[in-house]
Amino acid sequence: MAFSEVINKFANSLPGTDTYVKLRQAMQQLIQDDPSNAAVYFLIFGFARTYVMLYEDQEVSPQFAEDNQKLMVSYLNILDSALKKEDAASLYNALNRVVNEYENSKKVF
Template sequence: MNFNDLIQRFAAQAPGTDSFLKVKEGALALVSSDSRHAAAYFLIYGFARSYVILYEDQGIDPAFAETAKSQLLSYMTRLQEAFKSDAPADIVDAMNWIVLDYGLSGKIF
């Protein structure tokens, strides 16, 4: 599986802890299989892991779950765009943007 596949699968799934669990597992697998982008994958892994830990045993409002999914999907898409340029500076810029955006968000995961 590559990052594009992970994004497409996540986008197609219903929002909820099961879909975040699959992102968590997929991102962790990518850390070891694509070491060039390991930090970016680990960032996504951390967000997905946090969501699973926080909400796996709770009933989640569908609107909340959709908001969380949209936020994580936007971060994944931002990284995917940065990977296309193959410039390390673009990837670092994307990761910095994600961290800053997350800090300003409601920090739902």
């Protein structure tokens, strides 16, 4: 499955931990299928894993879940755009951008 397909499925799924479990599984598969971009997939894998660990046994508001799904989609789109350029510098910059945006966020995952 291509990264773009994973983004589309995630973006169109109901917000909640089950969606993050599927995202994490997809990232594990992409690490196997596309090891040259493993750092991208591992970063998202970590975000998805943390979200599940933090919220799977907690009730969260629908707004919280939707807001965080949108945030994750924004990270995914940044990385997808860089992956499509097939340029190491673009990908490195995209990874740094996502990490810096995460560091300046509420860190929900």
